[in-house]
Amino acid sequence: MPPRVPPQWHSRLRMPPPSPLSGRPWPLSLVWSAPLSPRFEILSLVGGSISTSASLMCRLGRAVCRVAKVTERDRRHWDDRYRIRTPIRSEDVCLPGPFTDHADRFPTAGAALELACGTGAVSVWLAGRGLNVRGLDISEVAIAQARKLAQDNEVGHSCQFDVVDLDAGLPSGVQADVICCFHFRDRRLDRAIIDRLAPGGLLAISVLSEVGAPPGRYRAGRGELTDAFAELHRIAAGEGGGRAWLLASKIASE
Numbered sequence: 001m002p003p004r005v006p007p008q009w010h011s012r013l014r015m016p017p018p019s020p021l022s023g024r025p026w027p028l029s030l031v032w033s034a035p036l037s038p039r040f041e042i043l044s045l046v047g048g049s050i051s052t053s054a055s056l057m058c059r060l061g062r063a064v065c066r067v068a069k070v071t072e073r074d075r076r077h078w079d080d081r082y083r084i085r086t087p088i089r090s091e092d093v094c095l096p097g098p099f100t101d102h103a104d105r106f107p108t109a110g111a112a113l114e115l116a117c118g119t120g121a122v123s124v125w126l127a128g129r130g131l132n133v134r135g136l137d138i139s140e141v142a143i144a145q146a147r148k149l150a151q152d153n154e155v156g157h158s159c160q161f162d163v164v165d166l167d168a169g170l171p172s173g174v175q176a177d178v179i180c181c182f183h184f185r186d187r188r189l190d191r192a193i194i195d196r197l198a199p200g201g202l203l204a205i206s207v208l209s210e211v212g213a214p215p216g217r218y219r220a221g222r223g224e225l226t227d228a229f230a231e232l233h234r235i236a237a238g239e240g241g242g243r244a245w246l247l248a249s250k251i252a253s254e
């Protein structure tokens with residue numbers, strides 16, 4: 001039976017994707033799509049539900065492939081950068097600039113998590129202070145260098161470095177007494193970072209900022225860090241010269 005499709009949709013009539021088994025279009029099926037919003041389309045089926053699921057699967061597959069391509073490009077980009085960089089030396093194991101004045105605030109035991117840890121200088125510093133550290137980064141090259149740095153500084157036993165794509169969110173893990181994130185900004189992680197902090201836990205974060213620099217995709221807007229982590233207790237913060245940083249702790253419940 002010919003499909004009863006309103007005339008205004010005729011231009012949108014199209015054949016469903018070919019069957020993965022036969023390579024030929026699904027029999028007796030035509031799919032038409034009506035955009036409800038720019039991002040959402042409802043699929044109406046004429047000829048059997050198989051073609052709808054096949055079409056949806058193909059769309060989903062294409063979206064997944066696009067995300068995977070971006071991730072792969074990022075990974076290669078960072079791998080290449082770390083490959084040509086001189087590896088961090090033991091003398092470079094330290095907190096970044098604005099936090100050095102607050103080094104005594106960092107606990108000397110418990111669990112620490114470093115996001116986008118790069119070659120692990122901060123993670124190794126935290127481990128040297130007595131914390132058990134987990135460092136996460138998308139670059140395999142950086143993670144290999146971080147593991148070596150930890151071994152060279154005799155804290156390999158208290159460091160775990162994992163290749164992780166933070167685009168997929170924060171991987172599960174124990175509550176952290178310290179979370180560090182330097183020179184990496186992903187607003188989607190803000191909630192998860194707050195939730196992952198143990199009561200009384202410390203957050204140290206620094207990012208590129210639009211304050212004192214031209215706007216840019218990876219730069220935080222004025223007040224962005226303090227706003228994003230407003231529910232934490234602010235210990236110290238700064239903004240200017242193209243950088244913003246924040247040291248804050250999670251208020252321990254009574």
Ligand SMILES: C[S@@+](CC[C@H](N)C(=O)[O-])C[C@H]1O[C@@H](n2cnc3c(N)ncnc32)[C@H](O)[C@@H]1O
Nearest residue numbers: 078116117118137138139165166167182183184
């Ligand atoms: C500017 S570097 C900062 C490295 C280190 N935190 C530091 O301060 O030296 C940014 C880091 O983010 C990592 N990165 C970028 N995209 C990522 C992602 N989707 N998931 C995890 N790490 C990522 C890169 O591999 C790189 O090590």
